[in-house]
Amino acid sequence: MRNDAAQVTGEGWRPWLVGAGVALVAFWSLFPIYWTLKASFMDESAIIMGVAHNAGGYTFDNYLRVLGLSSSDSIFGGQTKAIMTGFVNSALVALPAAAAGTAIATLAGYVLGRFEFPFKGPLLYVLLASRTLPPIALLIPYYVFFAAIGLAGSLFGLWIVYLTAVIPLLSWVLMGYFASLPVEIERAARMDGCTRWQMLRHVTLPMALPGIAAAFIIAFLVGWNDLLFAIVLTGGTSAQTLSASLLGLSPLMPGFRADLGLFAAASMLAALPPLALAMLFQRFITNLNIVDPVTSNTD
């Protein structure tokens, strides 16, 4: 349709402009990743000589070292082991936090999106306010709490902290999502004699699955990508998560000779699960309309 219109009004340049725009967006989004990806396949000495030239050819050694499969690694054995443990720990905390958070937020989002009840306005405000809290404001009391009751350095403690971020965010997002789903199907199910739980299980949940899946992924990203809570509550312990371990390899850390190739490879491996999920579920995530659930369907 657009092409016809373009021909009519003589806007033959339009596809070229769009093409240039796509190229620009792709460059902006991908070039920074590409640069580190390239470095991750290079030898340490070749990186220092300049990533652009790459005098030394490509190697898988950095990745093999992260995975503990290379014999050439001696100094960084501890750090690479921390990366692998970090992978496991991050999965062990991010997946359950996402599961519990999504389950609770699905219920809350459904009720907030479907029903009117007293004090709904103030309750929504509280939800939004908890979503915008600076993490550092929650970290300090949790740090003192956990030190006192022995939950510091435990994945369970971190799990609780992630719920504080995930529940308000996803309740908000899913509220908008449920409000955008047609209520008529649910109403018909009730008319046909379904109990509320039957309706929720057999009608509402299947209908809302794409949104719930996207919410689950967002929740997973919150836990998987977090650094602040992870480094304070698990840094240096056996429960240390991936972000904290990665930072341990950073050239920025004082008193430590960094290995740039190893750092690049570990970072790329750490980014792999989020990147894959974002690519696979792009459509669901985009359709969630995170921004404006309350007014999104008033048009």
Add this chain to the structure above:
Amino acid sequence: MNTASLTPARPALARRGGKEMSDLGFAMTVIVAVYALNTLIIGVPLGYSFWLSLHDTNAILRTEEFVGTDLYGEVLADPAVIDAIWRSLGFVAMCVAGSFAAALGISLVLNEEMPLRGLVRGLALLPWAMSQVVTATVFSFLLNPSFGALTGLLAPLGLANAATVWLSSDWALFWVALAFVWHVAPLGSFFYLAALQTIPRDLYRAARVDGAGPVSRFRHITLPHLKHTTLIVLVVMTVEAVRQFDLLFSLTRGGPGTSTQILPLLIFRYNFEFSKYGLASAAAFLLTVLSLLLATAYFMLIRKKRPQGDSHAK
């Protein structure tokens, strides 16, 4: 708000036998349970943080002494805090302006018809999906003075000195803001994309028939439709920039010197490097109040119905 219209059949549903919970009963049960949980895991720690901010704690003697609002006065008199606040303001301004522009630009491209649009949208989403720690890695490789892309680009042009200047501490805050923009812009672009998709295609067609060029179509149709979303994007980006910690901590740790030490990083140092819990809590509480103000602005924006005339206004 159209939730009321979603359950007009409530009386009909309620008539079905008295055994089952009413809509209201069901809603209230869920709400009370969820908000009780939120109070426990968010409200109580916040309250405790406020209590800490009113007490001078001694980490070694493990004593707490009530000092009222003294610590708030101390925070606001501390030049390091004032510096951090100014730096935060600069950082937030750059982040918000940059991510607004990038988000709008990206969304305009992604809204066009094109082959493989899903793939392109997925690629544009990648910087947002990556953690801020990895974003920091990526930018440290881009900006490294000896092997980074910027140096690699400028050195052959004979601008190696320019690269040194740009990567000095004077520019550090700019580069971390750029990294932030790169990371967060996709989120804003999806807000815009949702808004762009609600603009009726007919408007553009009619404007074309009337002989409006692409620029005036953008000015008179697209932009007015995006006004509401823009306000929301600005608030959301401000919230994100004010909360910002991970990226700066892993990219610069507040350095070089204190050139990128914004408020959350300073609070972190107070608490975890100097063990000044009360002082850190007081500063954190000030930050919380700021974020509450932002939340209020955000809330008023979305509760305010999109003005009917908005979409057709000049």
